[in-house]
Amino acid sequence: MSVEKPRFLKFRHEVPAHLRFNKYVLYYYRPITDWWGCLASLLYIHNETVNILTHALPPFIIFYYLPTMLPWDQLDTIPILPYLHVISCLSPWIGSTLYHLFMSHNSGLTTYKQLLAMDMFGIWVAQNCGTLPCVTAATYCFPPAWRYFTLMTFVIGSFFSCYKAVTAKSPWQRRFSFLFPFLFRLIIVILRVSKIARGSPKAMPHLLLQDVVAVVGGALGAWNIPERWYPGQFDLCLNSHNIMHVLVVYAAYEMHQAVSYDLLWISALNHGTQHC
Template sequence: MSTVNGGDSSIKNQTVGLSRYQPTGQRFNRVTVSAGNNKKAHPPTTSAATLAQLATTNGSLNDQLLAAGSQKQDPQDVRGTTDDPEPSKGLDERSEEKLQRICGENIADDKNDIVKQRSTSSSSSSSSSDQKEEYKEAILLRWSDMPRHLQFNPYIYTGYRPVMTIWGCIASLFYVHNETINIMTHGLPVVYILVTVPSLLPWGSQGPLAAFLSWCHLIGAVSPWIGSFVYHLFMNLDRGEAIYKKLLQLDMLGIWISQSFGALPMIAASVHCLPETLWHCCLLTYSVLSFWGLLKAMNAWSPWERRLCFAPPFMMRMLVLTLRYLGISGGSPTALTHLVLQDFVAAAGGAVGALHIPEKWIPGKVDLFLNSHNIMHMMVVMAVYSMHAATLRDLAWMSNPSVCFAEPPTTFSSNHEEL
């Protein structure tokens, strides 16, 4: 055998010495050649370990044979050993079996290790390649490919993100799809409002009422954007329809906070000059109507049903706005235009979104940009800006002690302070 005899001279000498003491050394050599042939099919690191095992085995076999030969001094015993092939035959078979077992076990173990390493590396590489492929290609689907709960606008044909994990949804911020405009138009205002608005509010410098209304305005101005941003970013999360409904409820909660807490400064300023009992009744009535709208909005499913949940608070705002226009109850005259735009633009945007205009007229043409939901988002941003401008004017107007001609308040903080 070329591999064993050429690899180590000591093993070659031991193999030759072993053939002197056993008449069936040819069979041993055949086993060695067989083991060597198996070794040729395996990496070099495996052959070194196998050769070491062969050297140890050959050495122990030579010692056993030499000891057996030295004990047989009687010619009759030697002749019997020579004439009777059975003892050497049995020893030779045992040696051959032992070698086969050692070589076979080592080679089988090495082969199993190599197969396991290759299978593990191939499986890990395939799984990692699948993960890379998932995020490498921004695969966008058609409306018909989406789950049923995400098929809410049949006039938007393409640009849908597939169902994704949390990290897949976050990664969708970095490529264009049909929710990109919706995410950006309500994500950027969060940063802008938190950076600029707090420094413009009076907070506690004009009493507890001013501080309370300042908090109402800040929370009401930022809450719809947070809820809408989270909803549109994770609406295709791979957690099923139940999680989608929770996200939709979060979006509706943000709108409700804007319609309730965000409008409290406007309600308070509009009835600022009414008697104190009527002032409290107006705020209490608006709060009750707002909570009724919240309960309805949490269980609403269709776009029209969700929008009609805010009709009672909207009608209350229209009533006090009429009183304000007539100069009966109070409010800054310079804020009147912004108050009209605040509700008119928001209502128009809601109608555009519910009617699916313009994609109903040109289906498939505005899938990524300028569809009804994009337009509604931009109109809502304009409406909240008008609310912000009106609130700043109303808070400044309420700080003037001479705004109400009948029983003018001494300070802004002393009027309705028990709120």
């Protein structure tokens, strides 16, 4: 099936206001079109192609490796945690792919906001459901009252973070809406390093890397590096959003590694082969 090459839009004067979020990407914007036109854009190269593909591929990889993604036969932990982890690994890519694929739909700002909220919700699920197993492991040896207090604090703060993420009005508000889970993970890491909290020692490097990599990607996206130095030269590839997409995929892999080690550590506690 062939698709007629579209007339690409230029940033100035042609791109709708709600799509003007990077003034250093100057060309190769898709024309405003219907649902089929958005889907057909998968068949030609434009300035969202890299963003779509980098987040459309991970779900297929996850489903392929799902039987061996976790050591299912070795896990003896809170039953819901492994499944929450799988959901957290899948959710950001689905929302992000739909957002980037259909953002040029001709229904305009209303549909764009709905797609953006879906994208933010997927990231929220990854950030919070992905953090919960590590918080559980860190507090597993706490006295019950402190353990449940810490977990409830995290859950309540997570729902507030969700509200802020899906109602954010600007890119900076969207970034700061995820400050709570980031700070909570930072506190957990500090408590684990100081031996106040527990968890698998093997998980620690991955806990650190997942946030360092994500923060670097977020900073590049916020500062529009490298395209702010060479406007129009990175329209199709290697602009800040492309780089951020790749880095957050790697950050999610590090999250997966950390959770895998912590779930095995909790299982070892329950089997009596590990002790608080």
